[in-house]
Amino acid sequence: MKELRRMYIYLPLTLAFFGFAAHRMLTQAGGKEPIEAENLNVKSIRANPTSFRAVYMPRILAGGGK
Amino acid sequence: MSESTGAPESGKFRYRADMAPPEPAPVVAKRFTCPNCGGPVNLELPGKSVTVRCPKCSSILEPDHEVLKLRDKYNEQFPYRQWIPIGTEGILNGIKWKCVGMVVRGDDDGGTWSEYLLFNPYHGYRYLVESSGHWTLVEQVPGLGFDRSGRPGWYGPTGTIKLAGKKLRYFTHYRATVKNIIGEFPWQASIGETNEVTEYINPPYQASCENVTQYFDKEGRPVAIAALIAAEAKTSLVDSQDDDDDEQVDDGDVDVDAIIVDAIISKHGLTKRVTESNWSIGEYRHPEEIQAAFKLNEIPEKVGLGMCEPNPLRARYLLSLAITGLLFLATCGTCSVAAGRAEEKVVLDKAISLSTAEFELKKEGTTDYLEFSFEPGNIELNKETNVEFAFESTLNQEWISLNVFMIDEQTGRGFIYDGELSYYYGGSGEDKWSEGGNSTDFTTEKMPPGQYYLFVAGATNIGVNEFKRNLQVYGERVEAPPAVPATGPLSKAQPGKPGAKPITPVTPAAKPAGKLLPLDFFGKAKAPKLTLQMKAKRDVASIGWGVAFIFWLFGWNIYYYIRYRIKEGER
Numbered sequence: 001m002k003e004l005r006r007m008y009i010y011l012p013l014t015l016a017f018f019g020f021a022a023h024r025m026l027t028q029a030g031g032k033e034p035i036e037a038e039n040l041n042v043k044s045i046r047a048n049p050t051s052f053r054a055v056y057m058p059r060i061l062a063g064g065g066k
Numbered sequence: 067m068s069e070s071t072g073a074p075e076s077g078k079f080r081y082r083a084d085m086a087p088p089e090p091a092p093v094v095a096k097r098f099t100c101p102n103c104g105g106p107v108n109l110e111l112p113g114k115s116v117t118v119r120c121p122k123c124s125s126i127l128e129p130d131h132e133v134l135k136l137r138d139k140y141n142e143q144f145p146y147r148q149w150i151p152i153g154t155e156g157i158l159n160g161i162k163w164k165c166v167g168m169v170v171r172g173d174d175d176g177g178t179w180s181e182y183l184l185f186n187p188y189h190g191y192r193y194l195v196e197s198s199g200h201w202t203l204v205e206q207v208p209g210l211g212f213d214r215s216g217r218p219g220w221y222g223p224t225g226t227i228k229l230a231g232k233k234l235r236y237f238t239h240y241r242a243t244v245k246n247i248i249g250e251f252p253w254q255a256s257i258g259e260t261n262e263v264t265e266y267i268n269p270p271y272q273a274s275c276e277n278v279t280q281y282f283d284k285e286g287r288p289v290a291i292a293a294l295i296a297a298e299a300k301t302s303l304v305d306s307q308d309d310d311d312d313e314q315v316d317d318g319d320v321d322v323d324a325i326i327v328d329a330i331i332s333k334h335g336l337t338k339r340v341t342e343s344n345w346s347i348g349e350y351r352h353p354e355e356i357q358a359a360f361k362l363n364e365i366p367e368k369v370g371l372g373m374c375e376p377n378p379l380r381a382r383y384l385l386s387l388a389i390t391g392l393l394f395l396a397t398c399g400t401c402s403v404a405a406g407r408a409e410e411k412v413v414l415d416k417a418i419s420l421s422t423a424e425f426e427l428k429k430e431g432t433t434d435y436l437e438f439s440f441e442p443g444n445i446e447l448n449k450e451t452n453v454e455f456a457f458e459s460t461l462n463q464e465w466i467s468l469n470v471f472m473i474d475e476q477t478g479r480g481f482i483y484d485g486e487l488s489y490y491y492g493g494s495g496e497d498k499w500s501e502g503g504n505s506t507d508f509t510t511e512k513m514p515p516g517q518y519y520l521f522v523a524g525a526t527n528i529g530v531n532e533f534k535r536n537l538q539v540y541g542e543r544v545e546a547p548p549a550v551p552a553t554g555p556l557s558k559a560q561p562g563k564p565g566a567k568p569i570t571p572v573t574p575a576a577k578p579a580g581k582l583l584p585l586d587f588f589g590k591a592k593a594p595k596l597t598l599q600m601k602a603k604r605d606v607a608s609i610g611w612g613v614a615f616i617f618w619l620f621g622w623n624i625y626y627y628i629r630y631r632i633k634e635g636e637r
Contacts, residue, residue: 003381003382003385004385006382007382007385007386010386010622010626011389014389014393014618014619014622017615017618018393018396018397018615020611021397021400021611021612021614021615022396022397022400022612024608024610024611025400025401025403025404025607025608025609025611025612026400026403026404026407028404028408028451028452028512028605028607028608029512029608030511030608030610030611031452031508031509031510031511031512031608032483032508032509032510032511033511034472034481034482034483034510034511035481035482036479036480036481036482037471037479037480037481037482038478038479038480039478039479040471040473040478040479040480041478042473042475042478042519045473045519045521046441046519049439049440049441049521050426050439052439052521052523053437053439053523054426054437
C-alpha cells in the first residue's frame with residue numbers, strides 16, 4: 001500500500017487512460033473527423049461530376065478540408 | 067573467534083538464536099594495568115578475550131593469568147571515530163548486546179569500514195559492520211559454504227551460492243586489511259592482517275567468505291611471506307640505490323607488492339594454499355534502528371545504497387511490472403472483444419484506372435497539378451458504425467490527394483474525408499532515402515446508418531508534364547462545364563449531429579482556373595494512367611487507443627526499471 005501511494009502519478013493516470021482506451025475500443029469512438037455538407041444532390045453530381053468537383057472543391061478547401 | 071549458533075533452519079535464512087548452547091553466567095570485568103604506559107585497562111570478558119588494546123597508548127596486549135603481556139608496543143591515539151563507544155549496550159531483536167571491540171578494515175582501493183564486535187553471554191559474538199553509514203549485523207557461521215567433499219561451496223569468484231534455500235549472487239571480491247583495532251577480541255588480532263573476501267548478496271542478506279592463505283615451500287613447510295617480502299624489498303632498495311643513486315623511479319600504476327610477491331614465489335618455488343575459510347552471514351539494519359538500539363546521539367550519514375540494503379525502488383518497479391502485466395492482459399482482452407464484435411465487412415473493392423488526359427490542369431502558386439474525380443459506387447451501412455477506407459497505388463516521385471464524399475442518398479448529407487498518398491526517393495548507397503508510401507488508409511467516425519453514394523475528387527502530379535505538353539501541341543481548349551447549383555453550407559461536424567457550426571461558403575471562381583483538353587486528340591491513348599485500388603470496410607475494430615495504452619504502460623515500466631537500475635548502481 002505504501003508503494004502504491006508513492007505511485008500517485010502513474011497509477012491514476014494509467015487507470016484513467018485504460019478506461020479511456022477501453023471505452024474508445026468498445027464503442028468505436030474516435031476516427032477521422034469529416035467536413036460536413038448539407039443538401040447535396042446526388043443526381044446532379046452524377047449528371048455532372050466534373051462541374052461538382054470544380055465548384056465545390058475550392059469551397060471544401062476553404063472550409064478546412066483538403 | 068566466533069560462536070556458532072547451530073545449523074541453518076530449514077527453509078529460513080536466519081539461524082535460530084535459541085539453539086545456541088547456553089553460556090555460563092555473565093563474566094565480570096577485570097581491571098589491569100598496561101605494561102607499556104601504566105594506564106588502566108578494563109578487560110570486559112576475562113577468560114574469553116585473547117587480545118586487548120590499551121585505550122591510552124594503543125599497545126596490543128594479551129591477558130596471561132592475572133596480568134597483561136605486551137605483544138605489540140604502540141604510543142598513539144586511536145585515530146578513527148567510534149560511533150558506538152566500547153562498553154555501550156544496546157538491544158537488537160530483543161537481545162542485549164555489548165560493544166567490546168572495534169576493527170577498522172580497508173581494501174586496496176582505499177575504502178575503509180568499521181566492524182563493531184558485539185557480545186552477549188548467551189548468544190556469543192556478532193559483528194555490526196558500518197560502511198558509508200550503512201549497518202549490517204553479521205554472524206559467523208563456521209562450516210557454512212563447504213559441501214560434502216570439503217571444498218568451498220561457492221562457484222568460483224562469480225556466480226551464486228545457495229544458503230538455506232536463498233540464492234545469493236556474487237557481489238564483489240577484494241583483499242581486506244586490518245587498519246586498526248580497539249577494545250578486546252577473542253582471537254589474536256593484529257594490525258595489517260589481510261584476508262581475501264568474497265561477498266554475496268540477496269538484500270537484505272549477505273554472505274561473505276574470508277579466506278586466509280598461507281605460502282608453503284617445496285618441502286611443504288609454511289613460509290612467512292611478509293618476512294620474505296620485507297627482506298626482498300630491503301635488498302631491492304639497496305641494489306637500486308647502488309645502481310643509480312640519482313635516478314628517480316616513477317612506479318605509476320604498477321603494483322610493486324604483486325611484482326615482489328610473484329618474484330619471491332618463483333624464486334623460492336612457493337605454493338599458495340587457502341588454509342582457512344570463514345563464512346559469515348549478515349542482514350542489513352537501518353541506521354535509525356541502530357541509533358535507537360544503542361541510544362546514539364549521532365550516526366554517520368548514509369551514502370549511496372548499502373551493499374545489502376534493499377533497493378527502495380525495487381518494490382515500485384515490481385509493482386509497476388505487475389500492474390503492467392494485468393493491464394496488458396486486460397487491454398488484450400478488450401481488443402479481442404472489440405475485434406470480435408466488429409463486422410469487418412468489405413463493402414467496396416474497386417480497381418480504378420483513369421487517363422490523365424481527361425483531368426483538369428490547375429495551378430497553386432508555382433505548382434501545376436491535375437484534378438480528377440470518379441464515382442466508385444455505393445455502400446450501405448446497416449447500423450451506426452465506422453468505415454475504413456484504404457487506397458493503394460504505384461507511385462514514382464508522385465503524389466495523390468483524395469477527398470472522399472460519402473453522401474447519404476436519402477437526406478443529401480455529405481461527409482467529406484481526405485487522404486493522401488505520396489512516394490519520393492533519392493540518393494544512392496548510404497545516402498539513399500525514401501519518403502511516404504504507396505498506400506494510405508483511414509477510419510471514419512461512426513456514421514449514421516443509410517445508403518451512401520461515394521464520390522472521390524482528387525489532385526495529383528501524375529502525368530502533369532505530359533498534360534502540359536499536349537496542351538501546348540493541341541492548344542485547342544474548351545471552357546470548363548458550368549457550375550452546379552449551390553448546396554447547403556459546408557461545416558466541420560460530427561456525423562449524426564445536425565446543426566453543426568457552418569463554414570462560410572466561398573464564392574466559386576467566376577472563371578475556372580483550368581481548361582480542359584479537347585476530348586479527342588492524337589496520342590490521347592498514350593497519356594499516363596492513374597491507377598488506384600480502393601477498398602472500404604464497414605464496422606471495423608478500432609484498437610489504436612489500445613496500442614497507445616500498451617506503449618504508455620511499457621513506457622512507465624521502463625521508467626521504473628531505469629530508476630531501479632540507477633539506484634542499484636549506487637551499491
